[in-house]
Each structure stands twice: as structure tokens, then as C-alpha cells.
Amino acid sequence: MGMWSSLRGRFSLWVGKIFGRRSVKIGIYGPPNVGKTTLANRIIRDWAGEDVGVVSDIPHETRRVKRRKDVKINVDRSSIKLDIVDTPGLATKIDFRDFLSYGLEEEEAKKRAKEAAEGVIESIRWLDDLDGVLLVMDATEDPYTQVNITVIGNMEARRLPMLIVSNKIDLPTASPVKIIEAFPQHTVVPISALKGNNMDTLYDGIYEHFR
Amino acid sequence: MAYTNISGEKMVRVDMISEDLLASMTSAEKIRMILDGVIEGKILVLERGLMPEEEAKLIEATMVEISPEFVGIEIESYPAKERRSLMDRLFGRTKSQARLTVIGSPNQLKTIKKDRGLITALISEV
Ligand SMILES: Nc1nc2c(ncn2[C@@H]2O[C@H](COP(=O)(O)OP(=O)(O)OP(=O)(O)O)[C@@H](O)[C@H]2O)c(=O)[nH]1
Numbered sequence: 001m002g003m004w005s006s007l008r009g010r011f012s013l014w015v016g017k018i019f020g021r022r023s024v025k026i027g028i029y030g031p032p033n034v035g036k037t038t039l040a041n042r043i044i045r046d047w048a049g050e051d052v053g054v055v056s057d058i059p060h061e062t063r064r065v066k067r068r069k070d071v072k073i074n075v076d077r078s079s080i081k082l083d084i085v086d087t088p089g090l091a092t093k094i095d096f097r098d099f100l101s102y103g104l105e106e107e108e109a110k111k112r113a114k115e116a117a118e119g120v121i122e123s124i125r126w127l128d129d130l131d132g133v134l135l136v137m138d139a140t141e142d143p144y145t146q147v148n149i150t151v152i153g154n155m156e157a158r159r160l161p162m163l164i165v166s167n168k169i170d171l172p173t174a175s176p177v178k179i180i181e182a183f184p185q186h187t188v189v190p191i192s193a194l195k196g197n198n199m200d201t202l203y204d205g206i207y208e209h210f211r
Numbered sequence: 212m213a214y215t216n217i218s219g220e221k222m223v224r225v226d227m228i229s230e231d232l233l234a235s236m237t238s239a240e241k242i243r244m245i246l247d248g249v250i251e252g253k254i255l256v257l258e259r260g261l262m263p264e265e266e267a268k269l270i271e272a273t274m275v276e277i278s279p280e281f282v283g284i285e286i287e288s289y290p291a292k293e294r295r296s297l298m299d300r301l302f303g304r305t306k307s308q309a310r311l312t313v314i315g316s317p318n319q320l321k322t323i324k325k326d327r328g329l330i331t332a333l334i335s336e337v
Pocket residue numbers: 031032033034035036037038039054055056057058059060061062063087088089090167168169170171191192193194195
């Protein structure tokens with residue numbers, strides 16, 4: 001079954017390429033606050049000249065999946081067309097009390113927690129409809145979390161391509177090496193989505209892995 | 212919710228779930244058992260971890276239950292590289308389930324330390 005669906009996936013990707021119209025659907029996944037929307041915005045700004053989503057230092061800012069269709073990325077003399085899917089941050093726990101320290105009122109915090117939980121469910125459901133994933137991690141944090149393991153396990157089980165993005169390398173405490181050591185079987189690209197560092201390497205990686 | 216012993220002291224209940232029991236359960240049963248256990252205040256130790264698809268379903272089911280009273284779960288399991296046992300290698304299996312998984316409420320499982328072959332759960336006072 002897995003083999004068949006993987007073959008079918010490849011076949012439709014190939015047909016799409018021949019006719020040059022099918023975009024590759026790439027999900028941007030990861031825990032809250034790692035910089036997924038910042039990265040989605042940067043990719044879309046670099047290649048389509050606009051923003052998609054709101055960025056904030058309060059976790060669970062993105063609570064609905066957002067798709068920007070047909071973003072064409074040029075690499076060398078070739079190109080790849082992507083649908084960029086920015087997803088709500090994945091979590092195994094959501095406590096409305098955590099939002100109070102950001103100055104939210106109790107009712108607002110409770111509403112945010114409920115929407116955040118719904119957002120997680122939507123993110124997980126989208127895993128079934130993607131051609132590949134950019135798994136974003138915050139390079140200043142411990143990479144070995146259940147959320148990261150679950151995303152990686154699901155991509156492996158579905159035999160779908162994945163790139164790990166080690167974000168926030170502009171920060172002094174960033175340690176992309178930790179991420180590389182934690183997931184040695186995967187390609188890790190260290191970037192700063194905020195500053196735009198190393199984006200060319202990421203675009204090369206996207207072209208190599210998802211085309 | 213905490214348990215008390217005969218002398219009225221508060222205690223944490225830890226349920227060890229064997230590989231055999233897990234193998235006899237469907238995914239839906241495992242997920243229900245885990246969530247109900249955590250909601251009751253138990254800490255669960257699974258001898259064999261969940262499949263990636265089950266982990267995703269567990270997160271989904273957890274999110275359905277989120278409320279001001281239930282803030283979710285904490286899960287810890289072994290790293291992937293340590294998951295490939297000798298048996299896996301002999302049989303040429305690349306993916307196997309995690310060996311040991313600890314699940315509990317985030318408030319109870321304050322910190323879980325992972326070291327080579329050892330998981331130490333620091334359980335907060337109840
Ligand atoms: N220093 C630094 N900060 C970053 C970088 N990328 C994102 N941030 C900051 O991290 C915070 C979270 O960024 P978002 O893009 O909203 O994160 P997200 O992953 O989309 O978060 P959710 O939508 O809540 O899941 C914001 O304050 C960003 O400015 C980076 O490369 N370096």
C-alpha cells in the first residue's frame with residue numbers, strides 16, 4: 001500500500017512536471033514560535049513579492065493553515081513551482097495560562113488556546129495532502145522533542161521528502177550542530193529566516209529534494 | 212488528580228504497559244487508554260512506543276480534549292538512532308518503534324531526562 005501510494009505520488013509528480021503546471025505542495029511544520037511564518041513570508045517575498053501571515057513572539061500565532069499557491073523558485077537555469085503551506089505550530093500541550101504572561105486577558109487566552117488546539121488538528125490532517133515538508137526547528141532549543149519525532153516519523157512512513165530547517169542561527173546561543181547530531185539521517189539546513197542568512201542553500205535544497 | 216495510600220499520603224500511580232498488551236490493542240484502544248490514564252493523573256510507561264501514525268492520532272485526540280482543566284500530555288521516547296536494535300539490523304528493518312515511552316500530564320512530569328538507555332522521570336510533588 002505504502003509502496004503503491006509512493007509510486008502513485010511519484011507518477012503524478014512526474015506527469016505534473018511534464019505538463020509544467022502542477023505545483024509541489026510543501027508544508028512548513030514545527031513547534032510553535034520556531035519561525036515557520038517568518039520563513040513562509042521570506043520565501044514568498046523572495047519569489048512572489050508579498051507576505052502571507054502574521055508573525056508574533058506569542059506562541060500559536062498561526063491557528064489556521066494558509067496556502068500560497070504557485071510560488072516559482074529559480075535555481076540555476078531551472079525552476080520549481082511550489083505551494084507554500086504555512087501551518088499552526090504543533091504541540092502536545094496547550095495551557096491558556098501560558099498566554100497570560102504575554103499580557104492577554106483570561107478570556108482572550110482561553111479562546112487562543114482553543115483555536116490553537118484546533119490549529120494543531122488541522123496541521124496534522126494536512127500531512128495527508130502534501131508532497132514534502134520543511135520541518136523548522138529553533139536552533140537555540142533542544143531538538144529532541146516529541147513533536148519533531150512525530151513529524152519525522154510520519155514523513156518517513158509516508159516516504160515523503162523532508163528537509164530540516166535549523167532556524168534562528170543569528171542568535172548567539174544557536175547550535176545547529178545539535179540538530180544535525182539528533183537527526184543524522186536527514187539533511188539539515190541552518191538559516192536565519194529573520195535575517196535571510198543562507199537562504200540560497202535552502203533554495204538549492206528545496207530544488208534537490210522536492211522536484 | 213492524585214491517589215492516596217492507606218495512611219492518606221499522596222502518591223503518583225505509574226502504569227507499566229507491556230509490549231504484549233500493546234500488541235493486542237488497536238490504535239484507537241491504545242490512544243483512549245493513554246488519554247484516559249493521563250486525565251486520571253497516571254503516568255504511563257509503554258514498553259514499546261507508538262507508530263508515527265499513532266503518535267499523530269494521539270496528538271489529535273489530545274487536542275480535542277484540551278480545556279482550562281486539561282492542558283495536554285507530555286511524551287518522551289528514545290532517539291531514533293538508538294531505536295535500531297540488533298534484531299532490527301539482523302532483519303534489515305530500518306524503522307522500529309521506540310523502545311520505551313513515558314507519558315503523563317505536563318504538570319506531573321516536570322522533567323524527563325534521557326540518557327543512554329535510561330529515562331529518568333522527575334515527578335513533581337503531588
Ligand atoms: N532571531 C530570530 N528570530 C526569529 C527568526 N525567525 C523567526 N523569529 C522570531 O520568532 C518569533 C516567532 O516567529 P513566527 O514566524 O511567528 O513563528 P511560527 O513558527 O510561525 O509560530 P506559530 O505560528 O505560533 O506556530 C517572532 O518573534 C519572530 O520574529 C530568526 O531567524 N531569528
